[in-house]
Amino acid sequence: MSREQLIEMTRNLIAHGAADTMEYADDVVRVPASAYTDEALFEREKQQIFRRLPLTVAPSCEIPNVGDYKAMDICGVPLLLTRKKDGSVGAFLNMCKHRGNPLAEGTGNATRLMCGYHGWTYKNDGDLVGVASPQDFGAIDKAEFCLTRFPVYESAGLIWATLDPDSKLDIADYLYGYDDLLKAFEFDGWTLFAQRTLPGPNWKTAYDGYLDFYHLPVLHKDTFGADFYNRANYFAFGPHQRLSTPSKFAIKVSGDDDQQLDLEHLSDDEIPQEVLVQGVWTIFPHISIASFYGGGQRGAMISQLFPGNGVGESYTTQFYVMENKPETDADVKSAHEQFDFLEIVVRDEDYKTGKRQHEALQSGLLKEVLFGKNERGGQVFHQWVEKLTNASDDELLDIFAAEHREAAE
Template sequence: MSREELVAMTRSLVEHGAADTMEYADEIVRVPAASYTDPELYEREKRNIFRRLPLMVAPSCELPEPGDYKAMDICGVPLLLTRQRDGSVAAFLNMCTHRGNPVVSGTGNATRFMCGYHGWTFKNDGDLVGVASPKDFGAVDKAALCLKRFPSFESAGLIWATLDLDSKLPIENYLSGYDALLDAFGFKDWTLFSQRTLDGPNWKTAYDGYLDFYHLPVLHKETFGADFFNRANYFFWGPHQRLSSPSKFVQKTGSDEQLDLTQMSDEDLPPDALTQGVWTIFPHISIASFYGGGQRGAMISQLFPGETVGTSTTTQYYVMENQPETDEQVKSAHEQFDFLEVVVRDEDYATGKRQHEALQSGMMKEVLFGKNERGGQVFHQWVDKLTNASDEELLEIFSAEQKQAAE
């Protein structure tokens, strides 16, 4: 069923490309400029979106082996991911149940974590197994003092966690069947080649760019070229989106050759055609395919709000179908990843920072999203909807989305 849906999307893109048309939104949409600059709204978004909804916290290939762990901070919440002995992933609140000190930092491989403050020790499944100087401390129920566990889910080579210990929202409902389509990339068998973190503007300013092909031949004329495409059709699964250029051609992996999809049967459509474009996972992930180092690759951009309304951080993961083997392949892969850093850091995010500074003047009351910018329209509608939804309404919203996806 997932391949059938991918084929249907591809054929729709081919038809629009052959006819030189695209799908439009019904109207131009106006978004208050204050939605980018209001500090109180920003705090609500962090609380009601990033600390309440499932987040894609790591590609599976970042934690490939049992015992692998990763500690990170998301909007003030210390998170610990661990790969268990049985191959599953667990997500914990990275706070010792004695005094709240994080039990580990960074990444590595370990079966146990000892808090660096008083020496309490936890297994990587969260169980408390050692209290320092137990006779002096006094009797405690270790089973009641395990690391607190967040809801987590792994699918399509990606790991999600919800930073709400009491969340009742099933992550599967939240994804609305989208993960079954993402599985077409094959990430569960891919490898992590490199990663880095960039500073960016307001998180919505930054995310707007991932949902927008309109700017490509203008902002990126020196990197992609002034004749680059600027049209996109959009596909939706709840708040998650795919945008792809309507075209009857797709570039063959590792070659400058353009494949004419009108001359290919559905059975012969390659992964390049079925997964082309940008895939976004609300509220903070962008996935785009590239080729470097002799292998299929993808850049997964993981965006989080920063400490203030005008800041954000983005971790870029460059994942590859196979680890490059020769010096030439490694060099080529690094060149591709470095090129993407220039595009995002020096063009997208530099522009976003200037844009945010201008909006903070308060001299502009609204920004516009055209009929050709449907992705940005839908994104801001979902941000408003989910920021203002109660916990009960949240369950109803995604129960309905999951039901619709299953029909």
């Protein structure tokens, strides 16, 4: 993790805050309204983005112990994550090699997984170790029928997987160091306090909200307040982004006291760790991470967004992770209150608005939508979606090899 890079970003925010300015995009950008409503494009995005690019599939603290597993479905692909004997993570196609029956559902702990259809048994590293009634079934080489493995990568307390077993795109290249910055959250060793899944609108409509501070004092006037900031400076790491409000002040929460810090008067060494990760960090194409304070300690909400079955549907799993497990009843209550507040903000304000917006766009009478010079995050997101949806597999490798080289220079 490069504290120097985080300090540089923070100093940028302080300078703009002191000058009452922000960084702007070059111009207003127009995006076709059909980008949100076209069914064929939606299916292509699922194939070209969600079934081809590395996805953040879980926080590490969701499967912290050897034997832990998690089964989930992503755009029609059944995925199984396991914590193997050596502590590393495995990612597999959740289908028995006999007839394709899923081996597991939900979460649990098991070093061996038995198919509930015919009893074939696998170790949690994917190896087939048992065929029921082998004398009747016939001779097979078990090594040929191990679970299909997906590329998997764990870093910064997060787990990525690529839902293409033949993918040649290196996950670290795809991130090219962004995960080193995410280590500043210090998620390693954190605990998963609670999680839930919310239905939402079209996945891009939903994701737009995570990249947009412009709407905060308007849409969230009853929750955050009408005087809440609406500016955000934008920092790019290929398709991944950080947005944070330009300000020379920060709030440091300690117990029941809120302390306003004048960052201009602090040395680099005096700037607290939680200030360095303020704002919203996104991992393309579907993750948002934001810090909060509840239950007497630091926490964060990791929002994991996936397309739904139809163009107007998505679903978001919200993980509320905390630095330590809250111990007192009061701290547990406080953490639940923080998480419940965030549900209201997203479900009843962001996603309710997004659904109404999408229904209106489906009329076909608005031909394009606008992203202002102050909405650079949304501009760049849509540019990357279009670029990667239309890229061939070879072009995809070239794109991220080039991005990786530029980041290293």
